[in-house]
Amino acid sequence: MTSGTADPVRARLTVLSGPSGVGKGTVVAEVRRLYPHVWVSVSCTTRKPRPGESDGVQYYFLTDAQFDQLIVDDELLEYATFAGHRYGTPRKPVDQHLAAGRPTVLEIELQGARQIRSSMPEAQFVLLAPPSMRELRDRLLGRRTEGPPDLEARMARAEIELAAADEFDQVIVNDDVERAAAELVTLIEAAS
Numbered sequence: 628m629t630s631g632t633a634d635p636v637r638a639r640l641t642v643l644s645g646p647s648g649v650g651k652g653t654v655v656a657e658v659r660r661l662y663p664h665v666w667v668s669v670s671c672t673t674r675k676p677r678p679g680e681s682d683g684v685q686y687y688f689l690t691d692a693q694f695d696q697l698i699v700d701d702e703l704l705e706y707a708t709f710a711g712h713r714y715g716t717p718r719k720p721v722d723q724h725l726a727a728g729r730p731t732v733l734e735i736e737l738q739g740a741r742q743i744r745s746s747m748p749e750a751q752f753v754l755l756a757p758p759s760m761r762e763l764r765d766r767l768l769g770r771r772t773e774g775p776p777d778l779e780a781r782m783a784r785a786e787i788e789l790a791a792a793d794e795f796d797q798v799i800v801n802d803d804v805e806r807a808a809a810e811l812v813t814l815i816e817a818a819s
Contacts, residue, residue, distance in 0.1 A: 639818040644740040645755030646785030648767040650801045657808035666724045674712035705742035737788045751818045754795040758802040
């Protein structure tokens with residue numbers, strides 16, 4: 628410290644995880660509306676953009692070579708392979724926002740959450756769960772982005788992720804987006 632001013636208080640990281648199709652993106656969009664001060668990390672992926680997705684908004688869409696370079700340069704907090712594509716969280720912007728005292732949310736899957744738990748155990752871990760497996764299947768079918776083999780792989784993966792609920796500090800059931808987002812905002816505010 629210099630000239631009597633205190634360093635900013637480092638904010639607490641909130642890790643939001645849950646199975647594909649549970650509505651993480653929808654809940655996070657509502658959190659941004661309710662709590663605009665929160666910063667949500669943008670992950671990178673090697674998958675192709677879905678209709679309506681833009682580079683740097685939903686994800687940074689990278690080639691395999693670009694993703695490999697981030698790993699080599701230790702520029703990812705976590706990374707994992709899911710449904711044949713790689714996903715990761717760029718380290719630098721997360722560290723910068725936390726150091727500036729800004730509440731930060733990572734929207735990642737279970738394998739990534741476990742990596743973050745190992746490196747940042749002080750983070751808050753929240754599992755977003757569907758009201759039922761039937762509802763999750765219906766949501767995945769409604770997206771029309773996966774064929775039958777991918778759908779079944781995502782459903783099998785969802786069972787594994789939901790079975791890991793005891794690894795999380797909190798579980799929020801996404802049966803109503805506004806309620807789920809408000810509950811997540813309460814947790815973020817309490818952690819800040």
